[in-house]
Amino acid sequence: MTTMGAGSVLRLAHTAVLAAVGVVVSGLGHDLSSGASVSVWGYLLALPLAGAAAWRLTRTERSARVVVGTSAVGQLALHVLFGLVSPHGAHGGPHSGAHGAGHSGAHALSHPPDPPVGALDITALASPGAAMAGAHLLAGAVCGWWLWRGERALVQLARALDLFAGGRLRLALAVLGGGCAALPAGPAPAPTRAAPAGPPASLVLLRALSRRGPPLLPS
Structure with missing residues (x-):
């Protein structure tokens, strides 16, 4: 589009709705799954990316497969983004390892050694991360389907309004435009009476009687 018309305004509103719904749903799902709220910087960073x-x-008008797939991929991207910017709580691995190092040798032998910190973090985050990614995929599919249905309903409503009101409006404008063009520019001149026309020539010939004939014989 080269000019900012009604189509661009509708597209801008549609873009804002898509970005806002996707980011808000992803943020709420991330909060419920991880137990930690997404920071404001995460939302401020996600909104422009989702809007673009x-x-x-x-x-252009997209199919349901494209809208749902794009929404699901966008939810996964937002999941990764929110995971990077969200604060993580402290895990118990380092404290337990330091506490175990302070015990005596007999107590250390009676208790098995703690697992490494990296292994503890991976095992602690693997299952919630997979569950959270699945939740994001499901939310993306549902949001994509809902947004596609809403877009289809909006397009059908706009077309119906254009057929119903647009035709009537164009007809009214055409009638008004034709009426204005037919109006005289100044006052109308006074009507003049035409001279009464005589009877047709055929009627005159039918009613005429000619008595003229050849001259009489000379006397």
Whole structure:
């Protein structure tokens, strides 16, 4: 689009709805799954990225497969982004290892050694991360389907309004435009009476009687 018209305004509103719904749903799901709220910086960083992707998505009318797939991929990307910017709580691995190092040798032999810190972090985060990614995928699919259905309903409503009101409006404008063009520019001139026309020539010939004939014989 080269000019900012009604189509661009509708596309901008559609883009804002797509970005806001995707980011808010992803943030709420991330909060419920991880137990830690997403920081404000995460939302401020996610909204422009989601808006740019939604702006490219709303360039033309898309199919349900494209909208749902893009929404699911976007939810995964937001999951990774929120995981990077969200604060993580302290794990118990380092404290337990330091506490075990302070025990006596007999107590250390009676208790098995603690696992390494890296292994503890991986095992602690692997299952919640997979569950959270699955939740993001499900939320993305549901949001994509819902947004696609809403877009289809909006397009059908706009077309119906254009057929119903647009035709009537164009007809009214055409009638008004024709009426204004037919109006005289100044006052109308006074009507003039035409001279009464005589009877047709055929009627005159039918009613005429000619008595003229050849001259009489000379006397």
